[in-house]
Amino acid sequence: MGRRLAGTRWLAAALGAALVLAGCGGGDEAAGGKVTLRFTWWGSDGRHTITQKVIDAFEAEHPNIEIKGEYGDWTGYWDKLSTQVAANDAPDIIQMDEQYIREYAGRGALLDLAKYDVNLDGFDASVAKAGEFDGGLYGVVNGVNAPVVLANPQLFQKAGVKLPDDKTWTWDDYTRIATELTAKSAKGVWGSQSFGSDPAALKIWLRQRGADLYTADGKLGFSAEQLAEFFDQVKQLRDAKAIPTAELIEENAGATVNQSGSATGKYAMGFWNSNQLAQVSEAAGQEFKLLRFPSLTGKPKDAQEYYKASQFWSASARTKHPEEVGQFIDFLANSDKAAQLLLSERGTQPNKKLREATASKLSPTDQVINRFISDLAPDLGAPTPPVPVGLGGAGFPLGESTGEVLFGRLSSLDAARKLIDEANNNME
Amino acid sequence: MRTKAILKHTALILVALVMLYPLLWMIVSSLRPDDLIFRAPGLWLRDLHVANYTDGWNALSQPFGRYLLNSAVVVLGAIIGNLVSCSLAAYSFARLEYRGRRIFFGIMLATLMLPFHVVVVPQYVLFSELGWTNTFLPLIVPKFLATDAFFVFLMVQFIRGLPRELDEAAVMDGAGHVRIFGQILLPLMVPALATTAIFTFIWTWNDFFSALIYLTSPDLYTVPVALRAFIDAQGSSSWGSLFAMSIVSLLPVFVAFLFGQRYLLRGIATTGLK
Amino acid sequence: MAYTRRNAKAGYLFLAPWLIGLVVITIGPMLASLYLSFTDYNLIQAPQWIGLANFTEMLHDEKLHNSLKVTFVYVAVSVPLQLVVALATALLLDRGMRGLAFYRSIFYLPSLLGSSVAIAVLWKQIFGTAGLVNQLLELVGIEGPGWVSNPDTALGTIILLHVWTFGSPMIIFLAGLRQIPRTYYEAAQVDGAGKVRQFFSITLPLLSSIVFFNLILQLIGAFQSFTQAFIVSGGSGGPAGSTTFFTLYLYQEGFGKFDMGYASAMAWLLMIIIGLFTAINFLGAKYWVFHEN
Numbered sequence: 001m002g003r004r005l006a007g008t009r010w011l012a013a014a015l016g017a018a019l020v021l022a023g024c025g026g027g028d029e030a031a032g033g034k035v036t037l038r039f040t041w042w043g044s045d046g047r048h049t050i051t052q053k054v055i056d057a058f059e060a061e062h063p064n065i066e067i068k069g070e071y072g073d074w075t076g077y078w079d080k081l082s083t084q085v086a087a088n089d090a091p092d093i094i095q096m097d098e099q100y101i102r103e104y105a106g107r108g109a110l111l112d113l114a115k116y117d118v119n120l121d122g123f124d125a126s127v128a129k130a131g132e133f134d135g136g137l138y139g140v141v142n143g144v145n146a147p148v149v150l151a152n153p154q155l156f157q158k159a160g161v162k163l164p165d166d167k168t169w170t171w172d173d174y175t176r177i178a179t180e181l182t183a184k185s186a187k188g189v190w191g192s193q194s195f196g197s198d199p200a201a202l203k204i205w206l207r208q209r210g211a212d213l214y215t216a217d218g219k220l221g222f223s224a225e226q227l228a229e230f231f232d233q234v235k236q237l238r239d240a241k242a243i244p245t246a247e248l249i250e251e252n253a254g255a256t257v258n259q260s261g262s263a264t265g266k267y268a269m270g271f272w273n274s275n276q277l278a279q280v281s282e283a284a285g286q287e288f289k290l291l292r293f294p295s296l297t298g299k300p301k302d303a304q305e306y307y308k309a310s311q312f313w314s315a316s317a318r319t320k321h322p323e324e325v326g327q328f329i330d331f332l333a334n335s336d337k338a339a340q341l342l343l344s345e346r347g348t349q350p351n352k353k354l355r356e357a358t359a360s361k362l363s364p365t366d367q368v369i370n371r372f373i374s375d376l377a378p379d380l381g382a383p384t385p386p387v388p389v390g391l392g393g394a395g396f397p398l399g400e401s402t403g404e405v406l407f408g409r410l411s412s413l414d415a416a417r418k419l420i421d422e423a424n425n426n427m428e
Numbered sequence: 429m430r431t432k433a434i435l436k437h438t439a440l441i442l443v444a445l446v447m448l449y450p451l452l453w454m455i456v457s458s459l460r461p462d463d464l465i466f467r468a469p470g471l472w473l474r475d476l477h478v479a480n481y482t483d484g485w486n487a488l489s490q491p492f493g494r495y496l497l498n499s500a501v502v503v504l505g506a507i508i509g510n511l512v513s514c515s516l517a518a519y520s521f522a523r524l525e526y527r528g529r530r531i532f533f534g535i536m537l538a539t540l541m542l543p544f545h546v547v548v549v550p551q552y553v554l555f556s557e558l559g560w561t562n563t564f565l566p567l568i569v570p571k572f573l574a575t576d577a578f579f580v581f582l583m584v585q586f587i588r589g590l591p592r593e594l595d596e597a598a599v600m601d602g603a604g605h606v607r608i609f610g611q612i613l614l615p616l617m618v619p620a621l622a623t624t625a626i627f628t629f630i631w632t633w634n635d636f637f638s639a640l641i642y643l644t645s646p647d648l649y650t651v652p653v654a655l656r657a658f659i660d661a662q663g664s665s666s667w668g669s670l671f672a673m674s675i676v677s678l679l680p681v682f683v684a685f686l687f688g689q690r691y692l693l694r695g696i697a698t699t700g701l702k
Numbered sequence: 703m704a705y706t707r708r709n710a711k712a713g714y715l716f717l718a719p720w721l722i723g724l725v726v727i728t729i730g731p732m733l734a735s736l737y738l739s740f741t742d743y744n745l746i747q748a749p750q751w752i753g754l755a756n757f758t759e760m761l762h763d764e765k766l767h768n769s770l771k772v773t774f775v776y777v778a779v780s781v782p783l784q785l786v787v788a789l790a791t792a793l794l795l796d797r798g799m800r801g802l803a804f805y806r807s808i809f810y811l812p813s814l815l816g817s818s819v820a821i822a823v824l825w826k827q828i829f830g831t832a833g834l835v836n837q838l839l840e841l842v843g844i845e846g847p848g849w850v851s852n853p854d855t856a857l858g859t860i861i862l863l864h865v866w867t868f869g870s871p872m873i874i875f876l877a878g879l880r881q882i883p884r885t886y887y888e889a890a891q892v893d894g895a896g897k898v899r900q901f902f903s904i905t906l907p908l909l910s911s912i913v914f915f916n917l918i919l920q921l922i923g924a925f926q927s928f929t930q931a932f933i934v935s936g937g938s939g940g941p942a943g944s945t946t947f948f949t950l951y952l953y954q955e956g957f958g959k960f961d962m963g964y965a966s967a968m969a970w971l972l973m974i975i976i977g978l979f980t981a982i983n984f985l986g987a988k989y990w991v992f993h994e995n
Contacts, residue, residue, distance in 0.1 A: 038644070040644075042660065043660045043663060044657065044658055044659055044660035044663060044664060044665050044666060045487040045488055045657055045658055045666055045669070046664060046666075047660070047663065048488060048489060048646075048657060049487075052489060068644075068645065069489075069646065070644045070645065070646065071646060071657060072640065072653065072656060072657060073656035073657065073659055073660065073661070074660060074661040074662065075661070076636070076640045076653075076656055079637075079640065079641070080640055080641055083548060083549055083552050083641055084552075086549045086552070086553070087549065087552045087553045087556045088556075089552075089556050089561060091644075254661070256659055256660070256661055256665045256667075257662075257663065257664060257665065258462060258463070258465065258466055258664075258665055258667055259466050263463075263466070263467075264466050264467050265467065273662075276662070276663070279663055279664040282463065282664065283462070283463055283664070284463070285463045
């Protein structure tokens with residue numbers, strides 16, 4: 001009897017410990033009429049420091065609002081965000097990517113910011129509307145980018161190849177230059193990175209042929225034949241050794257800036273976003289040159305370049321304090337204080353006045369980017385529709401299809417048909 | 429005999445080198461400036477870039493020691509929880525007779541079989557309803573409720589390997605289950621308990637996903653979550669700091685293992701049982 | 703009789719923490735995922751009941767069939783390989799040797815590194831086109847492939863990565879070996895049994911319950927293998943789908959494409975497969991696993 005009691009007691013103690021631990025928990029809501037907002041972003045340590053300073057600046061102006069920053073790396077960020085949204089526990093302010101914005105907005109997870117005081121008057125017209133679709137404003141652009149080619153002048157020089165005039169160069173020029181670079185460079189150096197797995201490159205490639213990656217009403221904007229032609233061109237470039245082998249391409253997929261072929265001096269030309277010039281140059285230990293995409297005709301306008309939102313500020317549709325969220329996003333977008341801190345870490349300032357106001361504070365490299373973006377304005381093609389619901393993230397596995405073509409597992413046309421089938425399936 | 433021993437050691441040392449290579453590479457990388465990590469080949473270091481350690485320690489919103497401490501708290505809770513709850517359950521499964529035991533055992537195994545990605549969301553909803561998100565509770569409390577079926581099963585197998593005569597002799601002496609469990613079986617299970625403790629330590633210390641999902645405030649981040657904050661897939665990454673802090677966070681695990689493995693040696697042989 | 707009744711009560715009491723955990727924490731989410739497997743659920747909007755549609759879709763999903771194939775190959779090769787390596791090392795490191803603790807710790811190191819981001823980087827440094835392995839091969843005049851990025855060899859490197867972390871089963875084997883009374887060996891030596899016979903007549907039978915444990919858990923673990931493929935391919939399952947493990951595909955569907963209904967259905971399919979394999983092993987265990995009763 002006594003023994004049994006002892007046993008029971010022991011179990012009770014074990015459970016008690018668990019319950020006591022549980023008792024320590026509970027929410028930590030801020031007290032006293034203060035509004036607390038959760039704000040989440042992805043990035044590395046440098047961004048965290050800057051963003052925290054912006055939060056401090058906002059809190060100093062708005063003592064009744066407290067902003068709690070939450071941050072993490074890219075992959076984990078989306079796993080966490082989708083889990084939190086599913087559990088109705090999403091942060092109030094969310095750093096968004098163009099890949100996912102319609103995914104979330106289209107399913108009612110994002111707040112229509114048009115109803116709150118977020119002023120977009122000073123923004124570049126061609127990019128202000130990037131967060132506007134399906135009858136609402138679901139994200140405020142926080143940086144402007146353009147898809148670019150980054151050239152390594154040192155490798156050009158070593159190979160004795162001249163840098164092209166990027167306003168007039170054509171795809172034929174590109175092929176010739178890349179092939180020549182590989183031939184005249186040391187072993188292991190390639191004329192160009194492959195653009196075969198890069199949706200932005202495919203997009204420009206299609207736009208130059210009168211198509212686009214997506215249509216405004218959220219469908220695919222190209223045919224299987226057009227995609228097959230794209231695969232064929234990648235294959236030809238590979239066969240000409242203008243771009244690396246399929247194995248090397250695969251190895252470089254998903255590499256961070258530091259690991260990339262551009263940064264490690266293996267690719268004389270690489271495909272990037274304009275704001276990455278600074279990071280690539282820093283990682284490579286030398287200054288790279290920004291080039292526009294080649295065109296079919298050699299006319300600047302026919303390159304069909306476009307401004308791309310590097311990121312958005314979005315908000316949860318379920319936030320309890322939409323007014324305060326609006327105030328904070330407006331601060332991020334329009335306040336001089338925020339701009340002086342954020343500078344161009346997330347991409348070139350979309351607000352033209354602030355772009356000028358911060359210009360002198362930028363590093364020389366960032367000033368180059370700034371100028372490049374401004375110079376591009378007269379030659380831009382039409383704005384491009386956002387990624388449809390279902391195709392964000394893993395919904396459009398271009399790299400996988402290109403791999404199947406390059407490894408000879410599928411013909412270009414079969415791979416194109418398969419990818420289109422899969423994409424259409426994912427959009428349902 | 430002598431040459432045989434030398435051969436054996438040579439082979440072992442060769443294997444050891446293969447096993448060690450990654451660690452050496454990490455140490456070397458942690459002492460290189462960011463822009464050289466992926467460009468400089470091999471293990472040769474020209475000079476020591478110690479700044480990765482000081483920079484990395486202070487790069488995030490809290491000094492890195494804070495994340496080490498957070499991880500330590502979670503690990504300690506998890507170890508205690510697993511040792512207590514899993515050994516109790518294992519004794520029940522391995523030695524006691526009652527209705528439903530086989531079914532429960534089957535269910536326990538089944539809980540191991542469902543890929544965790546699909547229970548993440550429902551589990552998150554559960555802990556969120558309890559108001560436990562952004563605390564360590566979702567990472568610790570389940571361990572007190574023997575949800576790590578791996579260890580329950582491990583201990584069941586160990587207890588089954590222990591001679592039944594031990595219990596029967598104790599029953600003859602009038603011992604109850606608490607005494608049989610606590611005074612006879614537990615001491616014999618030290619290797620299994622040590623295994624549980626070591627594995628719990630390492631797996632919890634390295635666990636990224638649960639910590640990522642449940643801890644939102646950076647002040648509560650555990651080591652693996654904090655480490656990821658050094659890299660950005662699209663932007664600039666502090667690889668040097670990442671490797672430096674990886675080495676720092678490896679130290680406690682390695683020490684724990686060095687210390688804990690001594691208990692793996694304590695079997696029947698050393699407890700004097702004949 | 704009295705003994706049995708007391709036995710039952712004690713049984714439930716000792717099981718209580720597990721039972722509570724089962725009811726409160728484990729069963730709910732499991733049933734929820736079962737329910738979701740019959741729905742169209744995109745994580746954001748409420749799930750819609752669609753009956754067996756997810757399961758019938760699996761019949762036509764070529765990517766899923768490919769991922770099953772990849773997973774089966776992985777399980778069939780990596781599980782026996784890792785167990786043999788782990789057991790052999792454990793026997794070698796068991797007793798009577800200098801520097802035991804040192805070797806044990808070194809051999810366990812790769813398991814400590816676990817799934818850290820550093821491993822992903824490292825693996826490319828070793829098995830990349832210009833990696834350590836190819837540098838060594840170059841010395842003897844062979845130009846090796848890009849091991850991690852060639853569809854023919856990528857799965858092989860992941861199997862190697864798995865075998866390389868044989869530390870955990872090794873530890874469990876070591877702990878099991880310690881439980882075998884030395885007196886048995888002494889008696890066998892007196893009878894003139896050699897090392898090989900001792901292994902087969904004493905070590906293996908007495909270790910069989912631990913071998914069984916390792917086998918079952920390695921099997922379950924290998925079927926669910928995710929992290930290694932995820933970090934090596936950066937989550938893509940590439941090159942050309944050659945490392946798209948079942949759970950990696952499941953994760954892509956659930957979190958990458960917001961199709962948690964389909965992912966849940968996949969999870970239950972996997973559970974049934976693992977359950978079958980486990981059941982077969984439990985049935986087979988009667989013939990080779992030795993219990994002390």
